[in-house]
Structure formats: structure tokens, C-alpha cells
Amino acid sequence: MGLVRMVRPWHERLIVWGSDINELAPEVDEAMATQVARQLVGDPELEIDLISANTWTVNTACTTKMQAGRVFIKGDAAHWHPPSNGMSSNTSIQDSFNLAWTLAAVVKGQAEAGLLDSYTAERAPVAKQIVTRANQSIGEFGPIFDALGMTGGTDIDQIKAGMAARIDATPEAAAQRAALRDAIVFKKYEFDAHSVEMNQRDKSGAVVTDGQMEPAFELDAELHYQPTTWPGARLPHVWVIDHDSGAQVSTLVDAINSRRPAWASENTVLGPFHITGTPEYEMGTNIFFDHKGEDMVVRGRVLDVDGTPLEGVKIDVWQAIDDRFYDVQPKGIQPDFNLRGVFRTGADGSYWFKAVRPRFYPIPADGPVGQLLKDLGCHPYRRAHLHYIVTKDGYDEVMTHIFDPDDLYIDSDAVFGVKKSLIAEFVKVEDPKRIADVGFSGPNYWDIEFDFVLAPKS
Numbered sequence: 374m375g376l377v378r379m380v381r382p383w384h385e386r387l388i389v390w391g392s393d394i395n396e397l398a399p400e401v402d403e404a405m406a407t408q409v410a411r412q413l414v415g416d417p418e419l420e421i422d423l424i425s426a427n428t429w430t431v432n433t434a435c436t437t438k439m440q441a442g443r444v445f446i447k448g449d450a451a452h453w454h455p456p457s458n459g460m461s462s463n464t465s466i467q468d469s470f471n472l473a474w475t476l477a478a479v480v481k482g483q484a485e486a487g488l489l490d491s492y493t494a495e496r497a498p499v500a501k502q503i504v505t506r507a508n509q510s511i512g513e514f515g516p517i518f519d520a521l522g523m524t525g526g527t528d529i530d531q532i533k534a535g536m537a538a539r540i541d542a543t544p545e546a547a548a549q550r551a552a553l554r555d556a557i558v559f560k561k562y563e564f565d566a567h568s569v570e571m572n573q574r575d576k577s578g579a580v581v582t583d584g585q586m587e588p589a590f591e592l593d594a595e596l597h598y599q600p601t602t603w604p605g606a607r608l609p610h611v612w613v614i615d616h617d618s619g620a621q622v623s624t625l626v627d628a629i630n631s632r633r634p635a636w637a638s639e640n641t642v643l644g645p646f647h648i649t650g651t652p653e654y655e656m657g658t659n660i661f662f663d664h665k666g667e668d669m670v671v672r673g674r675v676l677d678v679d680g681t682p683l684e685g686v687k688i689d690v691w692q693a694i695d696d697r698f699y700d701v702q703p704k705g706i707q708p709d710f711n712l713r714g715v716f717r718t719g720a721d722g723s724y725w726f727k728a729v730r731p732r733f734y735p736i737p738a739d740g741p742v743g744q745l746l747k748d749l750g751c752h753p754y755r756r757a758h759l760h761y762i763v764t765k766d767g768y769d770e771v772m773t774h775i776f777d778p779d780d781l782y783i784d785s786d787a788v789f790g791v792k793k794s795l796i797a798e799f800v801k802v803e804d805p806k807r808i809a810d811v812g813f814s815g816p817n818y819w820d821i822e823f824d825f826v827l828a829p830k831s
């Protein structure tokens with residue numbers, strides 16, 4: 374039994390052929406390599422050009438130091454492990470990327486030489502992690518070999534008999550087949566374990582947190598990617614693909630173009646239902662012109678990053694009605710500008726208005742997007758939210774949502790727009806005095822307090 378892997382289509386291959394580990398390592402010359410290749414391909418006449426040959430064994434080695442003075446190592450020079458989990462190229466590229474930007478920053482005088490220490494601090498733990506994982510994975514072939522009766526030794530007849538026994542009509546063979554099925558299911562773990570890499574978090578002097586605790590992993594960290602914007606983690610993003618050109622843009626482009634201090638309000642998707650010309654109202658106006666749904670007051674302040682209230686900030690809000698459509702969807706069914714309004718903050722930076730509690734709604738799913746969602750096994754629902762565009766001269770525009778925390782689609786917004794910092798608190802008010810003060814007449818209303826923090830334009 375051997376392994377043939379393609380190096381270049383279609384004429385350059387790598388062949389792996391086992392040898393008895395208890396014997397001396399074999400001498401691999403052209404004659405032996407040709408004989409192995411002929412046997413594996415099944416062509417006794419096959420001619421080969423041998424590029425190189427060497428003996429190889431599974432390695433478990435990684436460096437603890439990626440740098441000595443002006444010399445750096447990376448990739449296969451720094452971590453030796455079996456190919457299980459397929460982490461070799463990726464890790465080599467990640468090493469290169471990490472080293473490239475740190476070196477460039479130091480060479481260009483943008484950073485002190487100390488930045489180079491972050492290379493070992495960040496990459497040596499990754500080297501250890503992947504070497505450990507790849508070796509664990511190769512060890513996890515054990516139950517398959519056991520189930521096939523390959524319990525060591527090189528006696529070909531015994532190996533063949535062990536494998537053949539599984540097709541017998543005996544209780545032992547049935548048990549062997551069950552063990553083989555279990556072993557294959559167990560091995561599936563390796564093929565699903567992409568989060569070995571996705572969840573890597575850099576920790577070094579180059580990574581500055583704002584004091585937030587590192588988020589703990591809630592599920593198996595090798596199987597389940599846990600997106601987080603905690604510094605040092607892979608920045609989460611989704612791909613947005615232009616329908617006509619097929620061009621791909623990552624939401625990282627937005628995250629990178631809208632970089633703000635951690636405590637400034639975050640952006641999320643605009644959505645297709647914003648319109649211009651929405652009337653500006655007095656503070657406290659009810660922008661809901663229909664008569665169904667649950668009353669709601671939204672209030673808060675707009676501050677700068679130092680906590681100073683900002684006056685004259687334009688707040689443009691819009692949302693879907695309780696039965697899940699926007700006023701323009703299509704126009705004419707609801708009153709014009711239903712659930713839309715523009716407000717301007719007062720001297721204390723505050724704003725408030727009345728509306729109706731939003732609910733989840735489906736995005737239009739009768740075209741290619743619907744088909745795509747169906748093919749992916751995804752639903753079309755957006756988690757309940759209100760839209761905001763918050764603007765003031767000299768500050769970064771915030772185009773965002775605030776989300777209902779108790780929504781049915783809490784973890785599966787169809788457009789991946791939810792960010793933790795944008796989840797508001799919806800508090801039910803039943804105090805008759807407060808209900809009367811805000812001008813409602815029902816038995817209760819929902820109170821949402823949400824502040825926005827604007828970062829200065831960079």
C-alpha cells in the first residue's frame with residue numbers, strides 16, 4: 374500500500390511507500406523508485422525520471438524561537454509534523470505574512486525593533502499547536518487500523534486476513550464492521566476541525582487590548598469557529614459578492630475603512646430601504662402612523678469619544694412595521710414615511726421618539742438570493758432591528774442598527790448584520806404615570822435606551 378500525490382499536473386508526483394521501521398532504512402535508488410511506481414500505477418513498462426528520494430518519518434518538532442538576531446525562520450523550517458489536518462501551507466503563509474508586516478514596519482522606521490519580538494511570541498505557540506494537533510490526528514487513525522485487524526506487524530497474509538474477516542456472516546464480523554463505522558465517524562473530527570486555525574489568537578506586546586477579558590470558548594474550539602473582535606483574534610467578516618461582476622468584497626473592507634476607538638459605535642449594513650426626504654420632527658414625536666403593534670419609546674444620547682454630549686447631531690431612523698414590511702415595500706400600502714423620522718439632538722446630546730416594537734422580517738427571497746439561501750439551507754429572516762444613520766460635521770458617520778435581544782432569529786440574522794455592541798435592552802414599562810408622561814394610552818410600552826458614540830473624522 375502506498376500513496377501517490379500530485380505535485381504538478383500531470384507529470385510530477387510524490388510517492389510515499391512504507392518500510393519496516395524495525396529494519397534499517399532502505400536505500401531508495403532509481404531502480405527501487407521505478408519498481409514502486411510501476412506497482413502503484415499498475416503499468417510494468419512505466420518509465421520515470423526520479424527527481425529526488427529520501428526517507429521520511431512522522432515528525433513531532435517545532436521551534437520555540439523563530440528569530441536569532443537578523444535571522445528568522447518560518448514555515449516548514451519551524452514546524453515539522455505529519456500532513457494531517459492540512460495545516461502546513463496555511464501556517465507557512467501565516468508565518469510569512471506576520472514576519473513581512475513586522476519587518477516592513479521596522480525597516481521603514483514606523484516601529485521600534487522590539488516589534489520583531491512579537492513574531493516569536495505570536496507564531497511559536499501556533500507552531501506548537503499545529504504540531505500537537507497534526508500528531509494527534511495521525512494517532513487517531515489507530516481505531517481504523519484496529520477495526521481492520523491491522524494490529525502491527527508486516528505479515529501481508531495476516532493483514533489481508535484481518536481485513537477480509539469483516540465481510541464474514543459472523544457476530545465477530547458484525548462487531549468489526551460496527552467498530553470500523555465508529556472509527557470513521559471518530560476520524561471525521563479531524564476533517565471538521567478547521568477552527569484549529571480559525572480560532573488562533575495572537576498574544577504579544579504588539580497586541581493591545583482595552584482591558585476587556587479574553588472571551589472564553591463556549592464550544593469545542595477545534596470544531597467551532599467563535600468570531601470575536603477581541604484584539605489578536607482573526608477579524609470576523611463575510612464576503613459580499615457583486616451580482617453582475619462577481620467581484621468579492623469582504624465586510625472587512627468596511628471594518629478597516631471605518632476603524633474607530635473600541636468604545637465608538639459600530640457600523641453595520643445599510644440595507645435597501647433607506648430613502649431621502651424623510652421629515653424632521655420635534656423630539657418625542659410618534660413616527661408610527663398605524664394602529665397595531667406594541668408601543669415603544671427609544672431614547673438616549675449622542676456623545677463624543679470623551680463622553681461629551683454632542684448637540685445638533687442628525688439622527689435618521691427607519692424600521693419595518695409590525696407586520697414586517699417597510700413603508701416603501703411597496704409604496705402606498707402604509708402611510709408615506711411610516712416609521713421613519715429625522716431628529717436632532719439637543720444641548721445635552723439627547724434624543725427620543727416614539728415608534729412600535731420592530732419584529733423579525735424576511736428579506737426578499739423570490740429571486741436568486743432566495744435560491745442561494747435555500748441551497749445553503751439558510752432562512753431569509755432578519756433579526757428585529759431599527760436602522761440609524763447618525764451624522765455630525767467633523768465626525769465619522771455611523772450607519773448602523775440597534776437589535777432586539779429577545780428575537781427569534783437571535784443568532785442567525787440572514788445578512789450577518791448583528792454585532793454584540795448593537796444589541797439593545799428592551800424594558801417593559803407598566804407604570805401608569807410613565808405611560809401617561811410619554812403620551813401612550815395602552816397598559817404598557819417598551820423602553821429602549823441606547824447611546825451612540827461618535828469618533829472624530831480621521
Ligand SMILES: Cc1cc2nc3c(=O)[nH]c(=O)nc-3n(C[C@H](O)[C@H](O)[C@H](O)COP(=O)(O)OP(=O)(O)OC[C@H]3O[C@@H](n4cnc5c(N)ncnc54)[C@H](O)[C@@H]3O)c2cc1C
Pocket residue numbers: 378379380387447448449450456459460461462463465
Ligand atoms: C506533495 C506535497 C503535498 C502537500 N500537500 C499539502 C496540502 O495539501 N496542504 C498543506 O497545507 N500543505 C501541503 N504540503 C506541505 C506544503 O507544501 C509545505 O508545508 C509548504 O510548501 C512549506 O512552505 P515553506 O515556504 O515553509 O517551505 P518550502 O515551500 O519548502 O520553501 C522553501 C524554499 O527555500 C528554498 N531553499 C532551500 N534552501 C535554500 C538555500 N540554502 N538558499 C536559498 N533557498 C533555499 C527551497 O528551494 C524552497 O523553494 C504538501 C507538500 C508536499 C511535498
